[in-house]
Structure formats: C-alpha cells, structure tokens
Amino acid sequence: MNFIKYFILNGLILFVVSCGGEKDPSSLFSLQFASGEKEFQQFDTIRPIIENRKDLPIDSIRYTIAGEEIPFRNDQLVLQGSKLGLQTIKVHFRSEGNPIVVERDIKILAPAAPQLYTYEIINEYPHDIKAFTQGLEFYQDTLYESTGSGGGAKSFIRKLDFKTGDIYQQVDLDTKYFGEGITLLHDKVYQLTWQSKLGFLYRVSDLKQIDRFQYGQSKEGWGLCNDGSRIYKSDGTERIWLLNPETLVEEDNIQIVTNKSIFNKANELEYVDGKIYANVWQKESMMIIDAGSGAIEGVVNLGGLKEKVKQHAKLDVLNGIAYHPGRKTFFMTGKNWDTLFEIQLKKKE
Template identity: 65%
Template sequence: MNFIKFFIPLAIATLFLACEGDLKPKQLFEIEFAGKTNEFRNLDSVAVSIKNKKGKTIDNVSYSIDGKKLQIQDDKLSLDVTRLGLKELKAVIEYEGNTAEITKKIKILSATAPEIYTYEIINEYPHDLNAFTQGLEFHNDTLYESTGSGGNAKSFIRKIDFKTGKILQQKDLAKNYFGEGITILNNKLYQLTWRSGIGFVYRLQDFKELNSFQYGESKEGWGLCNDGKMIYKSDGTEKIWLLDPETLTEISHIEIVTNKSIFNKANELEYVDGKIYANVWQKESMMIIDAESGAIVGVINMAGLKNKVKKHKNLDVLNGVAYNPTRGTFFVTGKNWDKLFEIKIKKK
C-alpha cells in the first residue's frame, strides 16, 4: 500500500513534466504588438512583447526578419528591412536553460508615399496597328517587340527600325503559345508566354531558339527586364521574381508595395538605374518600383496617350515600355496602337 501511495504521485509528476517537455514553442510563447495590428511601415518603431503562456522565466529575446537581426530598446522594435511586403518575424527566446523559436506573419509597407509624375511627348513614330504589344526593349538603338495573340494575329518576336516602323526580322510562335514580355541580356533574347508555364531563349542575332525553361513558383508570365546581372519577371501577382539568367530558376522575389497596401498589377517591365518601370495592367499609368525593396516610389499618369492613336475595334490598353539609353528617353505604346511615343518623364 505504501508503495502505491508513493508511486501514483510520482507517476503523475513524471507525466506532467513529460507533457511540459513536449510542448511546442507556440504553446509556450506568442509575439504580441501594441494595438493588436500586424501592418507596419518600414523604419517604424513598434512596441512588442512576448506573451508567456506557461509562466516560464525568460532570460533573453532576440528578433529577426529575413535573417537580419533587429534592434530592440525599451521594448520597442525597430523595423528596418531591405525587402518589403509580407514577412515572417522570428523571435528566439532563451528561458530556463532552453531556447525556443516562434514566428509571426506581418506586413511591412513603404515608409513614404509614391511621388506623382507626368510625361512630355518628344516624338511620335509609326507602330504596327496589328501588334498586340506585350514586350518592348531597345538594344543598340534597335527596338525589339513581343506580342500576344490579339485578334487573328499570331504571337511573335520582331526587330524593328523604330523611326520608320519597318520590320527587320520576325519569328512567329507556335499557335498554342501566347507571347508575353521580353528582355535582352548577353546577346540572348528571353521571352515569356502567358499561361503555358514556359519561356524561350533565343540567339539575338537570328532569333534561333537556344533553350526553353519552365516557371517555378510563379504560375504565369507577364513582363521581363534585367539589370545586367539578374532577370526580373512579373506574373500578375504582387511579386516580381529574380531569375538566374543561366539556369532561369527563380532565386528570390520582391513584393510591390506602397505606404498603404501591397500592389499586384505590374505588367510590362523596364529596368533603369535601380528602378523598375512597370505598366499598370488595364490602367493608363505606370509605376516606378525600387528594384531592391519593392517600394513604389513613383506613379506616372499616362492619361491622354490613347486619345492620340487611331480608333478601331481591336484597340486595347497601354502596354509596352522601353528605355533608349542613347537618347535618354522612354518609348511607350499599346496593344494594337498605330503609334509609338517617345517621351520624357517628369515630376508633376
């Protein structure tokens, strides 16, 4: 009987300790913010605490995002991240000789609102009215264009004398592919297709197909540009993917944000001096995106251009942006537009 009296409490205590030891970190602790919000702006100082669910003795807490340790002082966390958007805040908690890691999803937006820009038309050039423009890019003062299958036309890539509109070279895609954005790097032309999950790589000089590649996490192909080292790819979501130009694998991504929300309408892309200029899908506007952080630093009101082109039944939206480094100007057009506009962008 004495043995039973001793054994039962011991078993209960052992079971209790075992259960305590099996508790997962999120059952012990939780990250909490003042105001119960999870949306902040970069460089905010945020009141943060650890909810101690089991009364553990906490010795130290450190916080990080994307592997970067964040500064904390007087229970205020300094949010200072390189890439904005949806993030995972990690807390490492040292307690009673143990270490626990917990996370919390938060949204970090831009610290500042976008600046407003407008445009000035420098020149107008002829553009193929039947070209359902999806990609536009300059290389050595020659214009390259990619189209989708608008109306009865096939998708194609072509090389153009931009001053006359004369087609210098063209390659049609198979009928089952809807062509999308292009970019040129290392004497290769890269082209996306829309929903086929495949892109193509061509030799620039003669459009000979060198390779094809499958998309990774991104499901669609919209726009392409490059910074001389990496390729950037939009897919209709809030993400712009960074692709290795050799393997075409999606290495990482940035997320497009303003100071108020995450944005998901980047279409055709052009990279200039650390910024990505992007057509806004279905809108007469472009956005200027910081290529490192994803912040929309500027919005360009492009209203009025569509009124200057020929009206017809297949006329569609503004799409296509290319920077000519020799002239220091941008060239824009639209789907089935009969004009190509050379413009300068300026603050409003």
C-alpha cells in the same frame, strides 16, 4: 550507451512536464506588439511583447524577417532594410536551454506616398497596328518587341528600326503559345509565355531559339526586365520575382506596395537606375518601383496617349515600355496602336 539514452529521455520528459505537458514548447509563447497593430511602415519602431504562459525563463532573443536579422535595442525593433509586403516576423530565443521560434505575420508598407508624374511627348513614330504588344526593350539602339496572339493569329518576337517601324527580323511562336514580356541580357533574348509556364531563350544575332525554361513558384508570365545581373519577372500577383539569368531559377521576390496597401497589377517592366518602371494592367499609368524593396515611389499618369492613336475596333490598352539609355527617354505604345511615343517624365507640381 543505454545510460546516455536514459538520461536524454528523462531530460525531455522533465522539460515536457515543466511545460505543463505541452508537446511543442513554442506553443507556450506568442508574439504580440504593444500597439496591438499588425500593419506597419518601413522604418517604423515597434515594441514586441513575448507572451509567456508559464513564466518560463527567456534569453538570447533575436528577431528576423525573411532570414534577415532586425535591430533590437532597448526592447524595440526598427523595421529598417526589411522586405515590404506581407512578411513573417520570427523571434528566436532559448528557454531552459531549448531553442524556441515563435512567428507572426505582419504587413510592412512603403514609408511614403508615391510622387506623382506626368509626361511630355518628344517624338511620335509609326508602330504596327496589328501588333498586340506585350514586351518592348532596346538593345544596342535596336528595338525588340514581343506580342501576344488572338483570333488564331501567332505571337511573335522581332527586331525593329524604331524610327521607321521597319522589321529587321521576326520569329513566330507556335499558335499554342501566347507571347508575353521580353528582356535582353548578355546577347540573349528572354521571352515569357502567358499561361504555359514556359519561357524561351533566343540568340540576339539571329533570333535563333537556343533554350527554354520552366517557371517556378510564379503564377503566370507577364513582364520581364533586368539590372545587368538579375532578371525581374511579373506574374499578375503582388510579387516581382528575381531570376538567375543562367539557371532561370526564381531565387527571390519582392512585393509591390504603397504606403497604404499591397498592389498586384504590374504588367510590362523596364529597369532604369535601380527602379522598375511597370505598366499598370488595364490602366493608362505606370508605376516607379524601388527594385530593392518593392516600394512604389512614383506613379505616372499616361492618360491621353491612347486618344492620340488611330481609333479602331481592335484598339486595346497601353502596354510596352522601353527606355533608351542614349537618349534618356522612354518609348511607350499599346496593343494594336499605330504609334510609338517617345516621352520624358515630369514631376507633377
């Protein structure tokens, strides 16, 4: 047994000596790119260079981003299928039988500029002018709305007749909570609060609160939507978090990017056919985001809607997106708006 320990110890000493006395063999290597750039677009082909200070042997090379292996052929990498945003690219290899990992941060942007859209108003419906709208979503033809609070008023969640504005049922939150986005899945309503790092679960049938959950790495509670199996959560940063609907654990995230920059203003969310539609905070516009990659594929100019509602002292920004799958239209409103607009999106020529 002592002989085995002696052999292993001497082997380690020899490797350290051969590396010039370095404690960490990976410090003898660095990852560079032939172009000298650190910013790329999805599907770019790039040529990595492993700088080798001691000219040590290298074999079994492979590259990964977020645990996903990247195709490496003819000394080139193709950034296909890679997550977008600020990512860490890692090169894994062996040198003199020892596993080495060297990493470098890069920025991966969307492959194309967003398509521009405008809108056409189909219908206008009454909306509670006192509702500081934060979340809006249809579930089986019933409109659900969540609001924030201010000036001592309570946040609430409620069911509505979207055509008349009549309230079917409403549940108020404790005044210490500022209500935020909602989504509905498997006969449950999920609701966020803003800065309390706490969310609530309600039974759809009677809005009885049945559970609550804590946030993970996400900073705040902004918007929610779902694709039928996962929940997407915005938090005011460049990330949209993917939650397990059963455990509410933040299992993954995507970063919101254009072909030029990383974006951080996604607010209220709605999921439709693989895309996340997101209000842009403090702007009269909406992003169309690929739910898989985070690329902003479209931008909708919603200017003019705010001018069509009653103008008053407490009138606030556009916020609230609900898609009606049967009508194939979007419903939009804002904080303290007296109107709910039904619109269709149109590509701008």
